[in-house]
Amino acid sequence: MLRRRRKKRTIQLTAGWAVYLRTSSDENQKPEMSRARQRYAIENNVLNKSDMPVYQEYIDVLTGSTPHREAYQQLLEDARQGKFSHVIVERADRFGRNDTEALRAIDELDEFGVAVRFANQPDLDPMDPDDRVIVTLSFTLARRESALLSLRVKGEQRAKRDDGGFVGRTPDGYRNVSRQLSGSEKRLRGRHEHCIELDPERAPIMRFAWDLLLTGTNTLQDICEELHHKGYRHKSGRPYMEVTKSGTRRANYNTLSRIFHNWTYAGWVTSAKNNIPPKTIRGNWEALVTTDEMERGLIILAEKNQKKVPHRGHDYLLSGFAYYKETAESQLVRLTCSKVNTGRRNGGTAYYRSVEHKIRFACNDIDRQIGKLLLGIQVDKTFLHTIRSAYTDDIANKMGHLQPDEQQNLELALKAIDDEEARAARLFVSGKITETVWDNLWVEWQDKRDQIRRTMNALQIKTQTHIENLDSALKLISHVGIVYNNLSYDDRRELLHQIIERVIISSDGNARLVLRSPFAYLCEMSDEAHETSIEEEVPKNKKVSSKADLCELDCSTQVPFCGSDGIRTRDLHLDRVAC
Numbered sequence: 001m002l003r004r005r006r007k008k009r010t011i012q013l014t015a016g017w018a019v020y021l022r023t024s025s026d027e028n029q030k031p032e033m034s035r036a037r038q039r040y041a042i043e044n045n046v047l048n049k050s051d052m053p054v055y056q057e058y059i060d061v062l063t064g065s066t067p068h069r070e071a072y073q074q075l076l077e078d079a080r081q082g083k084f085s086h087v088i089v090e091r092a093d094r095f096g097r098n099d100t101e102a103l104r105a106i107d108e109l110d111e112f113g114v115a116v117r118f119a120n121q122p123d124l125d126p127m128d129p130d131d132r133v134i135v136t137l138s139f140t141l142a143r144r145e146s147a148l149l150s151l152r153v154k155g156e157q158r159a160k161r162d163d164g165g166f167v168g169r170t171p172d173g174y175r176n177v178s179r180q181l182s183g184s185e186k187r188l189r190g191r192h193e194h195c196i197e198l199d200p201e202r203a204p205i206m207r208f209a210w211d212l213l214l215t216g217t218n219t220l221q222d223i224c225e226e227l228h229h230k231g232y233r234h235k236s237g238r239p240y241m242e243v244t245k246s247g248t249r250r251a252n253y254n255t256l257s258r259i260f261h262n263w264t265y266a267g268w269v270t271s272a273k274n275n276i277p278p279k280t281i282r283g284n285w286e287a288l289v290t291t292d293e294m295e296r297g298l299i300i301l302a303e304k305n306q307k308k309v310p311h312r313g314h315d316y317l318l319s320g321f322a323y324y325k326e327t328a329e330s331q332l333v334r335l336t337c338s339k340v341n342t343g344r345r346n347g348g349t350a351y352y353r354s355v356e357h358k359i360r361f362a363c364n365d366i367d368r369q370i371g372k373l374l375l376g377i378q379v380d381k382t383f384l385h386t387i388r389s390a391y392t393d394d395i396a397n398k399m400g401h402l403q404p405d406e407q408q409n410l411e412l413a414l415k416a417i418d419d420e421e422a423r424a425a426r427l428f429v430s431g432k433i434t435e436t437v438w439d440n441l442w443v444e445w446q447d448k449r450d451q452i453r454r455t456m457n458a459l460q461i462k463t464q465t466h467i468e469n470l471d472s473a474l475k476l477i478s479h480v481g482i483v484y485n486n487l488s489y490d491d492r493r494e495l496l497h498q499i500i501e502r503v504i505i506s507s508d509g510n511a512r513l514v515l516r517s518p519f520a521y522l523c524e525m526s527d528e529a530h531e532t533s534i535e536e537e538v539p540k541n542k543k544v545s546s547k548a549d550l551c552e553l554d555c556s557t558q559v560p561f562c563g564s565d566g567i568r569t570r571d572l573h574l575d576r577v578a579c
Contacts, residue, residue, distance in 0.1 A: 011082035013113050016055040017047060018075055018084040022094050023061050031061050038090040041119040046088050055084040067101045076105060079114045087116045092126075092135050093142030102139060133424050137437065140444070161269050161276060164284040166196045171264050172235040172255075173206035173288055175199040196285050203288060205232050206259065210289050213260060213297050219304055220253035260301060266294035317367045317493055321502045322352045324359060332504065333357055352505070361509055369511045370496070370503070374484050377515075377523060410452050417445050 019042055023034040047054065056078070058071040067073070078084065087109060089095050095102045095116070106116050106126050116126055126135045157167045170176050174196040181193055205227070212223045228241035234255055242250045263270045263278040267287030270278050279291065289297070316337040324333040333354050341348040353360035421442070428438045480499060484492060501516045515523060 011080075011112075013082045013085045014055070015052050016084040016086070017050065017052055018055050018078070018087045019047075019057045020072070020075055020087060020089045020095065021057060021059045022069070022072075022089075024063055035059065038094065038119075041090050042088050045119045046117060046122050052086065067105070076108070079109050079112055082112070085114060087114060088119060089116070090119045092118050092138040103136070106135075129419070130423055130427070133420060133427065136420075137433070137441070140440065158274060161271060161274065161281065164269060164282055166264065166269070166283060166285060167271075170196055171262055172259060173199055173203045173265070174285070175202075198286055198288065202235060206265070207288060208232075209256065209259070210265070210293065210297065213300060214293060216300050220256055221251040223256060224251035224253050225249075257301070260297055263294060265289050266291050315489060315493070316350065316352070316363060317370070317489070317496070318352065318363075318503050321496075321500060322366070323502050323504050324354055324357065324507075325504050326357075326507050332502075335361075335505070337363075359507075361505055365509060366503070366505060366511055370513075371485050373511060373513050374480050375482070377480060377513075410456055413452055414449060417448055421445050 019039070021035045021038050023031040058075045060069040060071045062069050075087065079087070092102070095105070103126075109116055110127050118124055121134075124134065125131050160167055175198075176194065177197050178194050181191060208230075209223055209227060212218045212226055218226070224240040228239060233239050234252065238252055240252055240256070242252060244250060259265070264283070265288040266278075267283045267285065268278050268291070269281040269283050270276055319337050322335040324335055325331075333356075335352040335354055337350065338353055338360075339348045339350045350363040351360040352363060352366060424433065424438065424441055427433050428435075433441075480495070484495060487495060499516060500513055501520075502514045504512045504514060506512070514520070
């Protein structure tokens with residue numbers, strides 16, 4: 001493993017220890033006891049033998065498989081500011097079970113001069129090449145332990161479902177209970193068994209809701225109204241009916257709908273993830289409703305949904321990428337979509353607007369401009385050869401068959417794997433690691449080598465693909481204006497999302513398109529080639545004093561046509577139209 005070059009520090013480090021304590025979760029262990037054990041090992045093995053003070057303790061109660069831990073991220077931030085010089089954890093896997101993220105963080109801390117030490121092996125330096133192998137191995141073993149634990153938990157859950165047990169979040173109307181086993185049950189299932197039973201407080205409420213549904217005359221909103229009238233609330237405490245600031249009543253029936261679709265209430269084990277359909281495994285808990293009532297309730301809900309008339313709002317063509325810009329120096333303002341006078345016969349008028357700037361543009365006026373603007377995206381047939389040459393040169397310069405620095409990094413990564421394998425081989429020969437560990441590491445090295453080689457090959461293929469697809473991109477950008485007008489509304493919107501990055505609307509209501517890459521890139525090359533040609537045509541004794549003069553020389557707004565190769569172009573032999 002190549003040791004990373006330490007960056008030059010600009011902040012003076014304060015001598016001291018940062019203690020990092022992590023436990024997985026409140027459910028799997030008692031965090032206080034785990035932290036006490038970690039703290040004892042850290043103090044007994046390291047801190048009591050050091051003269052440096054403890055700056056701060058950083059405590060997380062979260063899995064180490066993710067770097068998004070509040071205290072962990074705060075530790076890294078304080079290290080960047082030089083608030084301490086050393087970090088101490090009980091074991092390497094306490095720093096994180098994701099070896100890539102943990103080693104990256106250790107390397108980053110080293111770049112700022114902060115050393116990382118482990119209480120169970122105080123003399124281990126993760127930046128030493130030989131010690132690095134042991135640290136990496138500890139992360140590998142921790143990841144293996146986590147994977148095995150996950151398999152065991154999933155296996156136990158599957159066995160519990162097959163035996164009719166409930167797995168998952170307890171539904172409203174039930175509660176979790178634990179009973180102690182004895183005799184033969186204890187030998188087969190352990191000391192305790194966790195199951196669910198009807199909740200004396202919530203079960204009558206759910207049964208009342210089911211009775212209202214099974215009448216066949218009540219909608220979900222009616223059921224919420226009745227439950228609210230009785231003074232009932234959701235299990236979370238949220239009311240079934242809410243009154244908004246405007247005085248309208250809104251029913252919170254989404255949770256109620258999920259309850260009516262949950263086969264747990266009929267006493268059946270179900271799991272879409274584990275391919276267990278309803279009415280295959282009978283649960284060992286008391287059902288709130290019968291199977292017939294469950295099926296009848298589903299039929300009633302389906303019939304109610306069929307009778308619903310969906311309220312379809314206006315389909316805003318430029319929703320999400322319409323912007324307003326008052327002047328050239330002004331900032332872009334993202335426009336929202338709204339509809340006024342919806343009670344009118346025609347459904348009202350749709351606008352793109354900004355409440356803060358008190359502006360709005362009628363959607364119909366802006367949308368009509370899009371087709372015309374797309375027709376203006378043209379590729380001059382005269383400059384196709386120039387565009388192809390420039391594009392190929394850019395690909396070669398910016399990507400190349402493989403960028404030298406990128407190729408060097410990949411080669412260094414391969415060499416680092418070879419060096420790591422050589423150091424591990426010395427440890428294996430000396431008997432410090434077992435044959436099983438050696439075999440696991442060797443498989444991991446081979447996987448990393450294969451991945452790096454695939455990356456190098458993919459870059460080669462990607463470069464060639466970019467060059468071969470140039471003609472396809474030119475044809476697409478040339479035909480987009482014609483194709484757009486023949487598409488349905490939804491297809492137009494999808495096409496715009498692929499081609500346009502944003503639409504900028506000026507204060508007078510004129511729209512301008514900002515294209516996505518590579519379309520903007522190709523148009524820019526076409527314009528540059530066109531302007532270069534114009535400059536060459538200008539007589540040396542004539543001075544072009546303004547952009548208007550340049551437009552007067554060569555501006556075309558004629559209808560474009562398609563050449564023999566299918567690319568829509570401008571015909572330079574037709575009469576020019578003044579700007």
